[in-house]
Amino acid sequence: MSGAQTTGRRRGPRASLKQLVPYLLTQRGPLTLALALGIVGAGTSLAQPVLLGQVIERVQLSQPLGVLLVILSVLVVVDALLSGFQHYVLQRMGEGVVLHSRRTLIARILRLPIGEFDRRRTGDLVSRVGSDTTLLRAVLTQGMVEAISGLLVFFGALIGMLVIDPVLFGITFSVVVIALMIVVAVSAKIRPAVTQAQQKVGDLAAQVERSISSIRTIRAAGATHREQRATEAEAEEAYVLGLKVAKISALIVPISFLALQLSFLVVLGLGGYRVAIGAIGIAQLVMFIVFLFLMVAPLGQAFGAIAAVNQALGALGRIQEIVTTPAENDHDVALAPAGRIVPLAEQAQPDAPAIRFNDVSFTYRSAAPARIDARELVRSGRGGRGAWRDAEAAPAEIVETSVLKNVSFEIARSSRVALVGPSGAGKSTTLALIERFYDPDSGSIELHGVDLRNLDRGELRAQLGYVEQDAPVLAGSLRDNLLLGSPDASDAECIRVLRAVNLGGLLERTAANLAHIGSASTHIDSAPDHIGSAPDTENVESLGESNLPPTSDIAAAHLSRALDAEVGERGIMLSGGEKQRLAIARTLLSAP
Ligand SMILES: Nc1ncnc2c1ncn2[C@@H]1O[C@H](COP(=O)(O)OP(=O)(O)OP(=O)(O)O)[C@@H](O)[C@H]1O
Ligand SMILES: [Mg+2]
Structure with missing residues (x-):
């Protein structure tokens, strides 16, 4: 293993904001739309306090309000509608990013060098496609874009406040800046915690996959209880790591609460005083407070966004780890002696x-999958900081x-x-x-x-016909399994190779079941077990009538339909020998 790889493992997968950008850019359309909506929304929001100030001034001067009130109500409604639409656009964008990352992952996983599968666990890879990608959505929905459009409102409100009363503004602003700095510092700790929590979810998935795929052996060995404990242990460790993330992000809540509460109190107290001494009018104070309200919402979003982005980056690290692993044939030209x-x-x-x-x-x-590392992580997480670091540094043992x-x-x-x-x-x-x-x-x-x-x-x-020792059969029909390597083969060819490996009997038995069910539809209940899906009623009816096609045609049609018989998850509905022969038939069909 090269030195670079060792350091990579030691630090665990990490991702930076820069790596997130390409994922966002796949959604250029919705991204632009969301930003545009954000800008319009910011405008309508910022116009509200200004109009409100005007209303108050007119009331004070006993002037008519008609038009102003109408404009204000329209603005409020438009603002609400726009934010609903923006919400949808953002969700859609999030789903788009999840889809893109899943596609990228699937494409890469199917092309990884075989050696990679000797070093990774199936369940963990599955969990990266299923669970880690989902975390990316959070960045977009409660994350970045909302924060960017929120930023406009935020700065607009700040400017409004600055214009109204620089003194009040200065004090409010300092409180906010201090809170923001604390939130950024705290959120940075979320990223590694999320990576570890997601890794644990991967371990859990791998453990569940192991239990389910060997369920018969586990039952026969009387190991159900032990297996359950081991799996539950993984789930509990995922829980502990999840709590760690929760604790860090919970820290952000009181910080932002305090900051907001404090600035309201300051504005109310100090603002009241400044109205009393005549430095500002009531209308100005009301406008200032509405601006403060406006500023608070995006600020809350920003706090949330900082946490969400850090979470997403934790998961993105695990996605990038797979996506940046070279595919099987990436270096083929360099490897070729020619x-x-x-x-x-x-x-x-x-x-x-x-x-x-x-x-x-x-x-x-x-x-051997490095699950020990994660287990150590949890234990040492309860123990002390130093131990945690050590466990994090443990490289997977090749x-x-x-x-x-x-x-x-x-x-x-x-x-x-x-x-x-x-x-x-x-x-x-x-x-x-x-x-x-x-x-x-x-x-x-x-x-x-x-x-x-x-x-x-x-x-x-x-050029090669290869049948694995374990002769894997894929979930699906007999036909799906046969066509894996030769998608264009005809039914007749499929039937021929099945007969060649002595699976003709199985096929005819299944066909006979179909025919039996078809010609005597009243006996469906007593039809023997067979691999195959329920017969479709349309066919049952037409076969029951008098103008039957010639028998050989019926047989051929039934044989073709028997090819659609399901073999079950990993061929569980076939015997061991039948599985091996089906794998041989598949190889015969695509024989060079
Ligand atoms: N993916 C793997 N990673 C690490 N070691 C492996 C791997 N596959 C096989 N081995 C090891 O390589 C050796 C040879 O394995 P191989 O599967 O080639 O044996 P075989 O001759 O086919 O045996 P059998 O007759 O039992 O099928 C074994 O000692 C095995 O432990
Ligand atoms: Mg072997």
Whole structure:
């Protein structure tokens, strides 16, 4: 691991305001609209105290008010409507940013090098897409834009106050500035706390994922209670870290409350005195107070926004950590000994063996997920500050497992070769190297005499039919699973490969169930269990009538429909052998 990476891990993922900007800029339209609405809204808000002052002066001079009152009421209504519209635009923008960040994350996660998945936990990655992105929305809704438009009202009100009475203004302003400085200082502490809280949520998601995906093993082992405790422990730690964030942000509430209360008291007391000595009139004092009210709202927003932005940056750090991890093929050109990616046809040597390993050595660099770190964090958080720092500094431990050492062999074309060896010898690893899930540390692997690193990964993998040892089956239908690698295959081809791997029986059984249900709709209740969705009633009716299509057509139609049978989450509705054969059928279908 390089030094830079080590320091990165030590500090934990961090993000700055600058990194937030590109996410905001994806929403240029709504952003502009929200800002424009903000400016108009600020104008209507600021006009109100001025008009109010006029009303009071006219009342004092016993002049008619008609038009002024109408204008004032219209302004108030327009202001209210505008703020509602702005609220919607902001929410929409927030959702847009969440969508953008999710898209970016999904695109990157699906392209991360396989090694990254040896070092990260599924649940944590899922939680980054689900939970961390949501926090970004807060910046926009209760955050930045509202604060920016609020800023206009704030400064407008300040100027109004300054014009009315510089003395009163000076005192109010100092109170506000001091409060603002305290809030900024306190909020800075929110950012790392949120990162840790979100990391814990990631750990929790990973733990839940582990429990659910191995629920049968856990039940069989009688470990339900222990697993529950472990999962609850993660949830409690997330709670403790969440409380830490809550405590920091709660500090902001009394500070802003005190600041506002204090400035009101000062203005009322001192203002009353200044009216009494004749320095200002009643109308001026009322205007000043309304300006103060106007200033308070954006100030509260600003306090909230500072906290919200810091929260979002805490989550953004975790998002950026994934987004800035290079994708699998980002450095392919640099890795290629030829200095560029070369098409296979251009380089392939007709007399070279199909596969050749030249003195290949390979070491896994995986990590046991660093959940201990977070656990320590919580414990030391209760203990003392120093321990907290230590836990934060603990780098994730990368475990090196040297698997292949100076391996050389050749596989001739059109030959059938079995790789035999004890468990853990490195057979699956050898295949993973051929698929280029990993690159060797030293030596080289050739396909038709071409170094794999010179080839486009997509082209290389299209040349190979690969069935994983665990033969994963994806949630969805039989057809979804078959079409994974060859989206354009016809039903007939699907049926052919299923028969080739001896899954014809399964398909016919499912089809027979459909036919049975179709021809004897009264017997639906007694229909045996089958993998497959409920039959659709339209078809049931048409099959029950006398003008039936020829039997073979029925069979073909049913077989096609049987392809839509659901296999369940990770193929849970299939037997172990059926899963493996389905995976083989998928590979046969996309065979080069
Ligand atoms: N992702 C990984 N990270 C770290 N070590 C790994 C990883 N995958 C495998 N190993 C280690 O590499 C060694 C070889 O594993 P491999 O899966 O290649 O064995 P195998 O020959 O296929 O065994 P089996 O016959 O049991 O399938 C094992 O000791 C294993 O612990
Ligand atoms: Mg294996």
